[in-house]
Amino acid sequence: MATDTALPVLTANDFASDQDVRWCPGCGDYSILAQMKKVLPSLGVPREKTVFISGIGCSSRFPYYMNTYGMHSIHGRAPAVATGLKSCRPDLSVWVITGDGDGLSIGGNHLMHCIRRNLDINIILFNNRIYGLTKGQYSPTSPVGKVTKSTPMGTIDNPLAPLCIAIGCEASFVARSIDTNIKHLGMVLKRAAEHRGISFVEVYQNCNVFNDGAFDYATDREQKFDTTLELEHGKPLIFGKNRDKGIRLNGMNPEVVALGKGISEDDLLFHDERAPEPTLAYLLSRMRHPEFPEPIGVFRDVDRPKYDELINAQIAEARSTKGEGDLQKLY
Amino acid sequence: MATDTALPVLTANDFASDQDVRWCPGCGDYSILAQMKKVLPSLGVPREKTVFISGIGCSSRFPYYMNTYGMHSIHGRAPAVATGLKSCRPDLSVWVITGDGDGLSIGGNHLMHCIRRNLDINIILFNNRIYGLTKGQYSPTSPVGKVTKSTPMGTIDNPLAPLCIAIGCEASFVARSIDTNIKHLGMVLKRAAEHRGISFVEVYQNCNVFNDGAFDYATDREQKFDTTLELEHGKPLIFGKNRDKGIRLNGMNPEVVALGKGISEDDLLFHDERAPEPTLAYLLSRMRHPEFPEPIGVFRDVDRPKYDELINAQIAEARSTKGEGDLQKLY
Amino acid sequence: MATITSGPKPVVELESATVRFCGDSGDGMQLAGTQLTNTSALAGNDVATFPDFPAEIRAPRGTKAGVSGFQIHFASKDIYTPGDQVEALVAMNPAALATNLSDLVPGGILIVNRDAFDDKGMKQAGYQTNPMDDGSLSEYRLFQVDMTKLTRLAVEGCGLGQKESDRCRNFFAMGLVFWLYDRSLDPTLRYIDAKFAKKSPAVADANRKALMAGYNYGETTEAFAAQYRVNRAELPPGTYRNLTGNEATAYGVMTAAKRSNCELFLGSYPITPASDILHELSRHKNFGVRTFQAEDEIAAITATIGAAFGGAMAITTSSGPGIALKQEAMGLAVMTELPLLVINVQRGGPSTGLPTKTEQADLLQAMYGRNGECPMPVVAARSPADCFDVVQEAWRIAVRFMTPVMVLTDGYIANGSEPWRIPDVSKMPPIEVKHPGPSHNGDVFHPYERDERLARPWALPGTPGLMHRIGGLEKQDVTGNVNYEPDNHQHMINTRARKVANVANDIPLQEVTGPEHAGLLVVSWGGTYGACATAVREVLESGGSVAHCHLRYLNPFPRNLGEILGRYDNVLVPELNRGQLRLLLRGEFLIDAIGLNKVKGKPFTVVEVVDKIQELLADN
C-alpha cells in the first residue's frame, strides 16, 4: 500500500465524485465546493483518508460531490456522527458540512458539545440565513423582520450569531469567510484544515433562489471594503477602500474611527488570534453590519487538548497500567 | 373572582404543596426551594397565575413541591414547553427549573433558543456539576478530570460555562447565586422575577451524595470572600474579607490587584449591568476559580423585545389591519 | 375584460379528460396545472390533480432529475383519482418527454415544444436522434409547436429581455390547452392581473399576450382539427372551490378552533411535504392563529404540549422522520392526558427516504412508536378535501376524551387537490370544551378525577383553587400524585387503554359501499381511497361481486368492523406499504386478509386495484 500512502500528486478534479451536482444554478454552494476541491490536494491527505459528514439541507448534499468517503446523515446530527467516527479513527481527516438550520436549529446542541470537546475535525457552516432545501423558511440566522414563507409578517426571533455560540463554547479555531471571496475562502479552509482540534468556519453563502442578496453588503464591489474587515494576526484592525478607517477600543466597546487627524494605527485595536482568553474574539464576533464592518478571516486559533486524542490516550494508559485486557481474567 | 385577584397576603407556606419533599437529607435543593417559597409571596402574583415547568432530574422534582400550577415534563424540554405555554398565556408567570444535565446536556439547544428569543420567563439552573437522579455520572459542567461512575479515569470533556452560553445567546438577564447564600439567593430570584424577558439564573447547588463539596471553595466561611465576588451595579469589582482586593482591566483581560499601594478603587473595573453590549458580562462569566474570584449576583439586566409579546402583537396587528378573521370569507 | 368564446372548429364532448403538463422545474408547470385545475373547477367539473416534482430544489436545467409535472383529471361525473393514464401530454423539453411519454395512452395527444430539442437538450434526455423525426412517436397524435419562438414573437414589445420572454412559455402552453379543451381564459387573466399587474405591468402584459397567442394558435392553425369539451359534473349542490390537502388541513384546524372557541397554536418545524400547513396557517394571524417555528420537532411538540396545558387548541405537524422524533413527547401527552393533534403528512421512507414522494408506511409507527403501553387514537384522511373534516373530527375526539390524537395524511393528498364544497359556518355545531371553574373551598383539586368517558378535567392555569402538577411519571388516579404502586400502575395502564377504546362509542358505525355480502371486500385507509373506490365501482359495474370499506378511524376501529369483515368470503387490503393495516386486521380479527402492496412513492392506479380484484374473484 506504500503506493497509496506515497501521495500521488492530486488535482482538484481527483476530488470530484461521478455524481452531477444538483444545486440551483448560481447557488453559492458551487464556489465553496470548488474551493474545497482546490484546497484538499494541498493538504497531503489522501482521498481515502478524508471523510465528509453532513446533515440534511442543500449544503448537506456536499459529500455526494466529493470523491472521498462520506455520509449524508440525518438532520442536525453530523457533529455527533463525526464524534463517533473520529474517536475510533483518529487517523482520518474528518470534515463536517452543515447549514444554518442544520447546524444551529435542530443541530445546535450537538454543535455546541462537539466544539466544547474540541474534537479534531473541521466544521464548515454554510450560512445563507434561510432554509433552502425546504424552500424558504427563516432560519436561526435570519434577521428580525425577515419575511419568509413561514413568517409573512416578518420574523420575531432574535437571530443567533454562529461565531458567538462557537466562542461561547471555547472553540479553539474560529473563522469566517464569504462564498464569492474565493481567494480568502481558500485561505480560511486551508487554515481550518491545518488547525488541530475543532475548526469552526462560518461561510456567508448566497441562496439566490430563496434569499438572494442576503450578503450583497459584504460582496458588493463598491461597499465590501467598508462593510467587511480582513483580520490579520498581530495587525491593527483597518478597513475601507483606502484603508483609512480602523477599529478602536473604547472601554470594552469597539468604535469606528477615521485614521489620520490625530489617530494613528497604534491607537487601534490589534488582532491576536492566539489570545488565551476568547474575550477579544467574542468582541469581534459581535461586530455587525451596518454599525461595524464585519470581520472575516481567523478570529481565534489556539491549542487545547483534543477529545479524540484524550479518549485514545486513556485507552493507551489503561493498557500500559493494567496491561492488555484479558477476558479470562475478567470473568 | 375579585377576591382572588385582590391578592390575599400570602406566606411561604401558602406556596407549599401537600407532597412531602423527596430529596436526600442535606441536598442543596432544599434551600433553593425555601428561598423560592419566600420570594414568591413578595411578587404579588397569585398562586394560580404562577407555573413551574421542569424537565427530569432531582432538581426537576421542584414543581411537585409548589402549590402552583406545574409540569414535570420530559428530560431537557422544559424551555420548549414553557414557550408554548407563555406564547398562548402571556398572563401567566412562568418559571423553568432545570439542572446542569437537563438544561445543558440533552436540553442545551432548547435553552439556547429560548434565551435568544427572549421569552418572558425565568429559568433557574441548579448546577451541582453532576447527574444526581441517575446516581452520579459527570455532567457538562463537571471539571476536567472528574472521576465519576462513567469516568473512572476522569472526564476528558472540557466543561461548558452556563453563563457564557446564556450570554452567547444575548440573554437579557443573567445572574448567579449559591444555594447556601440564602439572602443573596433570595435577592437574585426576586431580581429575576422582576426582569421582563428571559431571566437566566445559575445556582451553585451542592449534591451531598454524589458530588459533595463541589462548591466548598465558594461557600466555606474562611475562603468565600476570596473566591467569590458580589457584583453591584455601578460599583467597582472589590472582594476579599477586608475588601482589599479588586479586579482591574488589563487590555481585554481582567487581573486581580491589591488595593492600596498606589491602586485605588477608581483604577478598578466598574460593573455595569445595563451595558448594551454583553462583552463585559461575557468577560465576567469567564472569571473562574482558582485564578479569579467567581462573580455572583446580576451580570446583565437589559431590555429587549420579548417573544411572547411579539407573537401576540402580530396577532393584534393582523386583526386590526385585516379585521377579525371570518371563516366564511376565507373559504 | 376579454372573453373568448368558442370558435369555428368542431367540438367533441368528453365525459372526462386527463392532461399533464411537464417540463423543467423552471418552466412553471405547477402554475400551468393549477390554472387549468381552477378553471375546470369553476367550470363545474369534478377534478383531481397530481403534482409531481423533484426532491432537488432545482436539478441542473434540462436534466431528467429536474423534470416537474402536473396532472389534472377533470370530468362531468364524480372522480376520485387524477387518472391512471394521460390523454394529453404537454412536454416542454426532451427530458420531460423522455420521462413522461410512457404514461400517455396510445393515440393520445402529444404537444411538444420543438424548439427545446437541440443537441444539448436531447443528449441530456438520452436521445440519440430527434424522436419527432425518427418515427418513435408515431403511435401518438403529435403536435410539434415552436413554443419558444412563438412566445418570443407574441411578447415582443412588452420590453422584456429574452430570459423573461421565455418565462412566458408556460402561458402559451396554457392558452393552447385551454383552447383545446374549450376553457375560459378569464380566471387565468384575472390571476395575471392580481399577481403581476402591480408588481410589473410589463410581465403581466407579456403573460397575457402569450396566453392569448397560445389560444389563438390552437384556433387558427390547421394543426388542430377539433376541440374537446367536458361538461359540468352533477356534484351535490353548493358552491365549490378547489383545495389541496394541506390547505384543507389548515382550514380544518382553523375551523375546529372556531367551533371549540379555542385559540389556535401550531408548533412545527419545516419538513416536506408538511411545511405548507405551517405556511398557510402563518398567513391567518387575524384568526388568532399563533404559529411557532420551533428549533426542532421535539421543541415543536413539547411547545404544543405547553400550549395545550394553557388551554389552546394545540397542534403539531410533520412527516416521517420528524414524527419519529416526537414519539417520546407524545408519551408525555398521553401521560398528562392533554388534548392535542399530531398531524403526520406521510412521505417515502425509511429514514430521509424519498421526501417528495407519497407513502402510507407510518401507520404502525402511529400505533406503536412510543415506549411502554401508550395508546393514542389514530384517524386518516382519504382525499384532499377530506382533510378538512378529519382534523375537525380528530379535535372533537381529543377534547372529548382528553387525549392526543394522531392524524395521518400523505404527500399525495397533501399536494393533490379536488373541488371542496364550501360549508356554511353558521350551520356547524360547536365542539364542546369544558374547563372547571374556580374553587374556593380550599380543597386539594383532583386533576385525574374522570367523567363517564374516563376523560379527566381540563383545568387551566390561572383558575383559582385548581392548582395542580402533572408530568410523565406514573400517577395515582384521581389525585394525579406520583405513584409507583403495582396495582395503581395496572389500573392506570388499563384506564388509558379503555379511554381510547371508548372512542369507538363516539364515532359513527363503519359503512360499506356495495353489496352486504360478496366474494370480496376491499378494505382501504387514507389516500388510497380514490383508486380503491374507483376500482370497486368499475368492477361492480362489470358485475363483479365486490364491496368497499374505507376506514377513517384506525384506532380504535369502528365497533361493527369485525362483524362486517365476517360477511365477505375474502378481504383485500391495498396499501402503499408492506401490509400495516393488514397486520392490525389479522391480529385483531384473525381473518386471513390478503394484501395488495406497492411501495414506489406513487399512488395506486385504478387498473392495479381492478386487476387484483379480478384475480381474486377469478380464484374463487
Added chain:
Amino acid sequence: MATITSGPKPVVELESATVRFCGDSGDGMQLAGTQLTNTSALAGNDVATFPDFPAEIRAPRGTKAGVSGFQIHFASKDIYTPGDQVEALVAMNPAALATNLSDLVPGGILIVNRDAFDDKGMKQAGYQTNPMDDGSLSEYRLFQVDMTKLTRLAVEGCGLGQKESDRCRNFFAMGLVFWLYDRSLDPTLRYIDAKFAKKSPAVADANRKALMAGYNYGETTEAFAAQYRVNRAELPPGTYRNLTGNEATAYGVMTAAKRSNCELFLGSYPITPASDILHELSRHKNFGVRTFQAEDEIAAITATIGAAFGGAMAITTSSGPGIALKQEAMGLAVMTELPLLVINVQRGGPSTGLPTKTEQADLLQAMYGRNGECPMPVVAARSPADCFDVVQEAWRIAVRFMTPVMVLTDGYIANGSEPWRIPDVSKMPPIEVKHPGPSHNGDVFHPYERDERLARPWALPGTPGLMHRIGGLEKQDVTGNVNYEPDNHQHMINTRARKVANVANDIPLQEVTGPEHAGLLVVSWGGTYGACATAVREVLESGGSVAHCHLRYLNPFPRNLGEILGRYDNVLVPELNRGQLRLLLRGEFLIDAIGLNKVKGKPFTVVEVVDKIQELLADN
C-alpha cells in the same frame, strides 16, 4: 483469616431458601443482599435475586417511599426466579416491615430491628401501636433483635462516631442471617478487607466486628433454635460466578468485540436501568473499550453510527424514553446498512413512567417505532446470565447481515443476578468480519453490491480505491447512488425486508420443553422466562398437559415456529405488557393466542402463571 465453622445447634437441611433484607435506602440492604448472594453462589447453590429500590434518590429517612429491598433465592436444585414468597424477612425499620410483610409466608422467619420502632418511625410507617406487641405478627416466627444497640456495643472502641457505628448495622444483620443459613463469613470478610482496609481501617474493623457479633448472636442466644443448610446444587460442571444482567451484557459485548476482532465503541446517555452497562464498560479501557457519554440519546446513537462506519463494534444502550429518541437514527442505520447494536433495558412506561420498575412493553416499539418500512432484527435475553450470550448472538447477526440489531432486556434481569458458568475464551469460535481490501483499478466502488445473504460490503474509510458516500435518502441498489425511481424503491424496500427475513436461515430452530403435543403451549419471551419455565415444570410434574416455548428471536421468528404453534390445542402468551407478542403471533400465524398480561412494574410470580395454565387446562 478467621473461619467460623458451624456450631452446636441442630441443622435442618432445605432444598431452597428465600430471604429478603429490607430497610431504609440508607441501611445498605443492597450490599447485604449482594453478599449473601455471592456467598451462596460460591457455596455452589443456584441463586436468583431481585433487588427492588425506590425511584427517588433518597426519600426522607424512615418513610415507606424510601424502603429498599433485596431478595435472594438460593437452592440445591436449579431455579429460575427469586421466589414468589419470602421465607425469611429481615426488616430494619417499621416502614420496611409495613411494606414487605405481605410477601412473608405464614410461619416464616421474621427478624426485626426492635430499636427502630420508636414513635416517629412507627408513625412514618402508619403504625398506631407497635406491631411486635399488638399480636399482629403472631402468625410469623418473630425474632426481635436490638440491632442498633448490639451493633454499637460490638463496634465500641473502633473509634467511630455514632452515625458511622450505626452504618455497621447491615453487617450485624448479615452475620445473623449467615449463621441462620450456615454460610461462611470468609467472602464477606474478604470484601471488607478489599473495600475498607486501606481507605479506613477503623471502618473495616467495625464492620468485621459487627458481622461477627451478628453471627455469634445467632449461635449463642437462645432465641434461635436451629440452623438451616442448603446444599450445593447439581449445576453443569464448571466454575461459576454470580453476575447481574447488566454486567453480563457488558461482558458479552466485550467478548463479542474480541471474537470479531473489533474495537468496541459505546455511545450512551445515562438512564435508569441501563446506566450500569455504561459504568461497567467504562472500567475496561484496557480492552480497547471507548465509552462516549453523549449529550443526549440522539448523539449517542448517531455517534454509534459514525463509529460503525469507521469499522468499530458500535453499540448504544438506553431504556424506553431514550429508545424512542433513537428511532429516527435507527432508520439511518437501516438505510446505510451498518452493523450496530441498540440495547434497550426496558423499564415501566409509558413516558417517564416507573424508571426503576420492570416491564416488557417496548417490543412493538422495537418492531415498528420508526418511520417508513424499516425492518430490524430483534432478540431478547431471558435471564441475567443469558444477556451474555444474546448480545454476542446479536452482534453475529449484525455483522453477517450488515444491519442494526435491537437487543431487549429489562430492569428485572438487568439488576437481578444468577450464577454464570465462566466460559473458556480459547474455545469460543471467532465472529467473522470481512472488510474489502484496497482497489487500484480505478473503478467506482459499489457499496451496495450484495452477497448471497443480501449483506452489503463493510468498506472502511482509509481503504484506497473504495471511496463512497452513504446516507438516509433512498439509494440505488449496487451503486448506492441517490435514486428516486419507483421500481428501485420497491426493490430496495423488498431487499431490506428480505435481508432481515433471511436471518431466520442463520439461527437455530425453535425448541420446546415438554411434550410434542399438548393441551397448552406457553409461549414467552425475555425476562418472564424464569416464571414461565418454573410454572410449566410444576404443572408437568403435577401431570398437566403443557409445554413451553421461549423465544429468543422475535424478528424474524424461527422458521419452525408456525409449525410448532399448530401442534397445540391452545397457546398462552404471558407478558408484562398488554399483549404485544400476542399481537405479532396472531397477525402472522392467525392463531387465537390467549394472553396473561400484567403491567405492575413487577415480574410474574410462578403461581400467577401456574394458576392461568391450570385454568386453561380445566376449560378444555
